[in-house]
Amino acid sequence: MKRLRIGIIDIVSRGPTRALYARIMNASLASIMPQVMGVWCQEEGHEVTFVCYTGFEDLLTELPDNVDVVFIGAFTEAAHTAYALSNLFRGRGAITVIGGPHARCYPEDAARYFDYVLGFTDKGTLRDILQDCSQHRPVGVQLAAAQQPKALPGVRERWQFIDPTLRKAPLLKMVPMLSSLGCPYTCAFCIDATVPYQPMDFEVLREDLRFLLTKFKRPLVAWHDPNFGVRFDDYLDMIEDAVPPGSIDFVAESSLSLLSEPHLKRLKRNSFKGVLPGIESWFALGDKSKTGALLGMAKVRQVSEHVNLILKYIPYIQTNFVLGLDSDEGPEPFELTKRFLDMTPGAFPAYSLLSAFGRAAPLNLDYQRSNRVLPFPFHFLNNNGAMNVKPANYSWQSFYDHIIDLTRYSFSTRTIFRRFLATQGVTARWLNVVRAVSTEGFGRARYYRAIRDRLDTDPQFSPYFEQESSVLPEFYKDIVRQDLGALMEWLPEGGLYHDPNAYLKAGHSKDVIALV
């Protein structure tokens, strides 16, 4: 087979940026799968050029002109950037392939702009593409392995891509690792809930941790598992067996139910510096936070006590909330979150507006059936740019009033100061401050205010939000234009628009080919 010139682009930023938080963090948010694809392509004998796009590179010049195939990994918020790049590289004669969350959530839409659209991808899937390697236009081929791969290349093999990416990070250099895929929990809104839980090879993990000690004085590993530590003792045994306690720092996403005090003691001994548990709601999902049937203020008290306990052992904790769930009604959910912040000043709150990402979760079918999904352009589907599910119990105006109030409260000078004092460790303290004053805190409050004002004053807003008109307000078009910069001219005709009910219409993935 001909040796192919392959370009791989991992899109971390949805467009060019100058934000301070992005400068500090984006390189540490690189995905693992594009690196894996890079290793597999090389193993198949091809030549690979790899770019992690953090928002500071010139994407038009980073890849060579003459690539045969371009693989792009993207979250949905970066879909327009991905579509523009595909158009650009197709114009230069390349075959284009998209994978990652956007391809899994919106395969029908992505197939309009790519030759291949990937679901679960293993080496067999990749081999099939490279052997076929032909144009599929105007509609691309959707391919998916029957399940997630059983094994992935470790850090040692991916280092050739990790190293240049982390060189872009001025301060925090987080090495992405994966110790398991899927999750045994079944949160209805989550993309991982339907993926069977599967641990990765412990021998590879041990080797990788030891390898990192040869690269950094004190490595920092970000576990990308949807829920780290489901088999808690097995994982901690593996880490303790691999490296001396405290020689590597770790951060992980872990549900509260896994963070008991004995577990916390062990995590501290092994230098876990940050955890990101999901609280989601004061009126639902009690299993996940180990609060069972407790609701409202009783749940706030219990979770706050638990999070304060975590803070005694782990310096950085981000608590995740979903705003606008159907279980929420009136001002109470927002007021309870404010009480939680008062009682738990060291926790950094991360808010997501209820969003339905295409095929991400079966629950999205219910939203589509009841015609509650709005067609906001993908660029805004990052849990904050737009809420694409019409709230069940709020008008848009009152919903935005509540989230503006909560955002301002969460990032007021007083709350930032209290958080600073309640957080241990220089890095954790300043990271919280930077997040609060950058795009995530102040920036978001301003953005929500702009939307709220337009709901009253912009004649295009209310009809669009109320699904009486499909005319996208100019406000959103302007933002896409501004954010995409030079890439805007490559965004294909119609690329800004998608069918928000494609999942329902497709009838359960019947057009995805499973390669067994």
Ligand code: SF4
């Ligand atoms: S616990 Fe977390 S990862 Fe697991 S299904 Fe629920 S939201 Fe998803």
